[in-house]
Amino acid sequence: MSAPIAPAARAPQTPLARVASDFVANPVAVFGAALFLFILLLAVFAPLISPQNPYDLAQLDVMDSRLEPGSKAPGGGTFWLGTDDQGRDMLSAIFYGLRISLGVGAASTLFALCIGLTLGLTAAYFGGRVETLIMRIVDIQLSFPAILIALILIAVLGQGIGKVIAALVTIQWAYYARTVRSAAMVEKRREYIEAARCLALSPARIVFRHLLPNCLPPLIVVATVQVAAAIALEATLSFLGLGLPITEPSLGLLIANGYQYLLSGKYWISFFPGIALLCTIVSINLVADQLRDVLNPRLSR
């Protein structure tokens, strides 16, 4: 029927193409993605684009300490964002700080994702006591605020980059485990899983070919949100003096360094690293927000 009345049929799309086109439909989300990409590039290429290596003591001069933004550097350059109490160029310090903050966020998310995914799938597939045990631990852990658990873990583990990552992983795996399990449980009740079991397909095959793909959309959303949360938490811990050591200054530590000078009006030492941190978290959250809408079929109109 070449009926003029028939509704215009939509060309069939792959799920990925649909998600991509839905995502691009929101200019704010695209801005968030672009901003994040830009920040990521700054972090990756920090050693190449920084005017100064802020941790090479030979390049620092205490005479340059606490200079205002835009001050001329003795070597001829300009301290666009000023300098800190050591005479460090803030712009360079921020680029290097981004590297550490993003690195810690990405590493902890990756580890937590693997652990949470494994345990969540295990709980969903085997059920019974294994499931009860895993999910009870998840429940207890999630009933306490992340910051509290992080502080205790840091208190127990001590400081250092590896320990901060370990603390973040310990906090985050529970979110993934819960997400994966609930998504997998929905899928597990479907009849084709039952059929696959009756055919005596190996558990691994059922888990990886059938359960896993269905867990991915909610997992992606949770992971995006958690990267931002991890970066913020690491910054908070470092600010409290319980996170990364002074030798590995993340953005949180830079902000903490500027705290004491803030009261005398030297705002830039805390202000600019904070802006960098804010942009990073906002850009990730904007992407996460749109992903949530795009990947959730229940909300799609």
Add this chain to the structure above:
Amino acid sequence: MLVFIIRRSLQSVLVLFVMSLLVFVGVYAVGNPIDILINPQADQIDRERAIAALGLDRSLPEQYGGFLLGALRGDLGRSFVHSTPALALILERMPATLELAFTAMLIAVLLGIPLGLWAGLRPNGIAGRTIMAGSILGFSLPTFWVGLMLIMVFSVMLGWLPSNGRGPTTLLFGLLPVSFLSLEGWSHLVMPATNLALFKLALLIRLTRAGAREALLQDYVKFARAKGLSNARVIGVHVLRNILIPIVTVIGLEFGSVIAFAIVTESVFAWPGMGKLLIDSINVLDRPVIVAYLLVIVFLFIVINLVVDVLYSALDPRVRLSESRG
């Protein structure tokens, strides 16, 4: 109802016991407090005397047993640093934290619910979009940095508000020291409370908005309008009563998280609460204070959860408390 409360209380005692064990063992593993507490020049005899005085020479089970016996009498040990009972130290700081947390929650609720409703009623309007964009910002702003910026603007640049401390307190009912009864107290309270409220504000806006949008699609809203009720009544009674159920639950549960997050705000504004005490104690490995703080927090959480459940059943007639909700 009474049965429910009694059963929950028994469960709570069990939870407290398990938590005390976990926390005690966990904190026991932290470094060696002697290295921090004792003058490095002290000789071996002094060290051993100090270790014995703090009870650190005994084995872990012995120490835990001693702690448990004390705990039953309301004694959570003595602070290594202050040499006063840890519990008293915490209770002394608790009103400051609770006042900060209550004020923050109040700000979040009083602003968040109306703003969320507004955004939910007009999701595509300019105001609605602005509110939602603001809430994303609220989620993304690191609490401690916002605190610094508030200090920078209102204390350093404008000179309107004091940057730290709690200022003079007034006794409420003759026993609770509070800030909110005096203008000067408010000038100290308003910045940290706003700072602490920001995250919960963003959360409440989103929750209220989502709830309002869902409720507005329900037939009972259409029916209420078909009855000729005014818009104010449809939204203020029919919509609000329904979305209040998840909101009250979240407010209750988030109150615990506000108390925990007060750790950060208290550090920024040098607010003399329990959170600041915890950070100081972690830095000097004052084990009894850390353990006592955590147990007090767990206890607070348990009380909050109980209150939330009771409120929940008052708001939602479909919930009966006899059906245990985990």
Add this chain to the structure above:
Amino acid sequence: MSLPLLEVAGLRTHFFTKAGVVKAVDDVSFTVARGEVLGLVGESGSGKSMTGYSIMGLIDPPGRLVDGRILLDGRDLAALPAEEMRHLRGNRVAMIFQDPMMTLNPVLRIDRQMTETIHAHEKVSAGVARDRARAALVKVGIPSPDERLVAYPHQFSGGMRQRVAIAIALLNHPDLVIADEPTTALDVTIQGQILFEMQKLTRETGAAMIWITHDLSVIAGLADRVCVMYAGRIVEQGRVADVLSQPLHPYTQGLLDSVPSHSARGARLRQIPGMTPSVIDLPPGCAFRERCSRAAAACAVTPQESWRDAGRDERRSVRCHLPLAGGAQP
């Protein structure tokens, strides 16, 4: 003929969505006399519920009344200020919805949901309002009304909830009740009871009723006149007996053929071929022509309603270029 209670003329309610304009109600005209029961029949999406909402002034954005008049006792509701329209709702015009599980607010007590309907329109004491609410429950056949008043909706069965909804609709003695498929979600035995109850109550109070349904058999026993809607338009209207016995529009014929009956037992039920068209950006012409066996070139032009005399001071109309032969010719 005396002034009808309700006269809807040229009503158009359109929804301006991103995907295009949805002409949910497109040039709909009908009248309802005092005490009369009008059936509004159509498939889901035919615009019958939207017609009801339009009369109630309950069209939400992106929907809008773009044209037409809705005269209640000669007063145009479409042009009424919002506050005056609110005052008519639930007072002179009441509405009952399809799913009784969803229409009552789950967290408010029944007495509150009833008395607020009275208080929205009249200044009476709480005691008086309560007495009236109690009386209304008795009238719709709810046992032990005092207990029921302090109960919550979840403590009622589906049928009981619909009775409560009916009681609420009739609280202020409306002149017109719009019933949007109020029996569809109920068990068959309960359906009969509710139908009977509604008929009895409207006869007692003299209220007119617009009964919206997809079920022709309900209309046959209940309504005085019927409007058949398809894709936002009324394709045929007239006395129930006339329309059902001698349909003029092929769509009405199709609907009748798909109702199982005794006489055609054993024979295969006939279905209308094809599907209801999407009403987004509907092109001009008869919307039914893709499914119509009688369609011709002329059907590409939108047919107008043509009225004819149906005897006994009654008229009927059809919106078709090639109507079926039946029906009284002028």
